Amino acid sequence: MRSLGVTLSEVGEQPRWDWTRLDQQQQFLTSQSKFTMFSGGFGCGKTSVLCARVLALLMLIPNNLGFLGRMDGKSLRASTMQVLFDMLPSSYLSKRNDQQGFLQLTAEYGGSKLIYGDFKDLRDLKNLPLGFFAIDQAEECPKEIWEFLAGRLRRKVPVLADNGHRQYHVVGTCTTGGRHYALHNDTQCRRCSAPLPAFNETFAPGADCQTWELIVYNNYGVAVCNPEGPSHWIFQMFPGLPGQHGTSEGRPGYEAFHATAYDGLHAGFLPGHYLPDLEALYQDNPLMWDRYLLGKWVEAEGVVYPQWQRGIHIITSDAKRWDGEPLFTPETALYEYIDHGFTAPTAIGWVAIQKCECGCERLNYYLIDEHYEKEKVISFHAASIRMHRERLPLKLLGTYLDSQAFSKILMGQTGTPRENELYSVADEFMDHGIYPVPNQKDWKAGHNRIGELLTPDPDHVHPVTGAKGAPHFLVMQHCTNFIYEIESYKWKKVRNQLVMSDEPADGNDNHMDGLNGFITSRPTEYTPPRKEDEQPTWLVELDNLVLPGQTHMAL
Secondary structure: OOOHHHHHHHOOOOOOOOOOOOHHHHHHHHOOOOEEEEEEOOOOOHHHHHHHHHHHHHHOOOOOEEEEEOOOHHHHHHHHHHHHHHHOOHHHEEEEEOOOOEEEEOHHHOOOEEEEEOOOOHHHHOOOOEOEEEEOOHHHOOHHHHHHHHOOEOOOOEOEOOOOOEEEEEOOOOOOOOOEEEEOOOOEOOOOOOEOOOOOOOEOOOOOOEOEEEOEOOOEEEEEEOOOOOOOHHHHHOOOOEEOOEEOOOOOOEEEEEEOHHHHHHOOOOOOOHHHHHHHHHOOOHHHHHHHOOOOEOOOOOEOOOOOOHHHHEEOOOOEOOOOOEOOOOOOEEEEEEEOOOOOEEEEEEEEEEEOOOOOOOEEEEEEEEEEEEOOOHHHHHHHHHHHHHHOOOOEEEEEEOHHHHOOEEOOOOOOOOOOOEEOHHHHHHHOOOOOEEOOOOHHHHHHHHHHHHOOEEEEEOOOOOOEEEOOEEEEOOOHHHHHHHHHOEEEEOOOOOOEEEEEOOOOOHHHHHHHHHHHOOOOOOOOOOOOOOOOHHHHHHHOOOOOOOOOOOO
16 A cells, blocks of 8 residues: 555645654654544644544455544534544545545545544444544544444554465464464464464464464554643643643543644644744733643633642642641541542541641641442442541541431331331431531531632742742642642533533532532531540530431430
């Protein structure tokens, strides 16, 4: 098969589609990673290089089958497909049906097929094994679209030998290294002449590879996107993307490339006036500047806690005071909050509280540990709580649980002693030795108090760095789930409008709800030590607690 570069050169397109002008384009075009994303600011050639990658996968892998999609079908046809057909000479096509969203190349160019369209009828792809998929404007797509298409990547296109025969790796160790190598119907290895087992493409019991494994072309998922906020699934899945608080970590097997609008200008993709116009437009909006000019993944709007900054709110797990003394003393108060979930995670945080010694007369709050698990029973969470308590150096003074968890609901299981008993989530925790008190439910009050703690106080000295003008809420760096939530916690958008409501959006709110109820409850920073046989005050209060509709709540 001829290369895409040779093919384009033959039709006089090579000077126009010069992928060496922007290194990131060339790297994206030639990447061998299974999943690849090209992200960047305006005008850095994302759609054009996506189309080139699609054509390469069609032309260089014979009899391939791919899908090219975009959330908006009209935009796909008006923009993406126009770029693709501008690159693809009509003489290369044996079939094209825009109404059905289908094209096929001639046999001379491999005969591969491409399905294109939006994502409304993905069920049609359910039983089709794809060799690749490609998405334009991937930031518009929900994560489920990506996962659905990734699940369709199972097309096996054989890499044929020069004589047209299929090639195989065969179980066993070849003297030249690796597995044996054979063509179909061979009885011995073509490298070391060792005898081969009978032809069998199944997995032997306990084997980690097929007896005869067909050598096939790789499958790929590729996409391009404009940057969104760091809570977006793309930022979470693809490594190396620049964000508000550092680069993304991503997953193994995923590769991302990033370019700025200035890269596009230097490559000659943009007219000279374009960037000065954008700079004038965004000069008073640094977040939009970062996103659309520099291609950074930043929350441009709608975050619930814009005061949060990693540089001033996160401390290391072994942090000491700025003067070298231990950060906590034996008198430092420790509390825990629980936000219980069933399918959603159960989030638990351990918060140390102490009176500041810098003279500002306020309290410092430290989130020093966390537990974050979903779809687990309460006994699992209770065991984890006890483990965390044992390893923390401070003495626990109280546990706060969402007040709704104290409501009585029918939770008994058939065949158990409590089959017909009404009891609550709080009762379940108590059954396992965890004795919580209900927190205060006033989200708006809690939101304000958390915002006050996050806002740098000009009279407050940072307890770790010693810098003046510091917040009163700090988080240890290993509390990664809390950090993710507070950075992705956004206001809910009003449906069919661009404005935000005064309520937070659902999701990414387990720690946020737990912390809110805890802070609203106004726990004290210090309780004098008690005798070992003396019941803690909060447990006595719980024993005497009367809820609406009850005469007394028995422990």
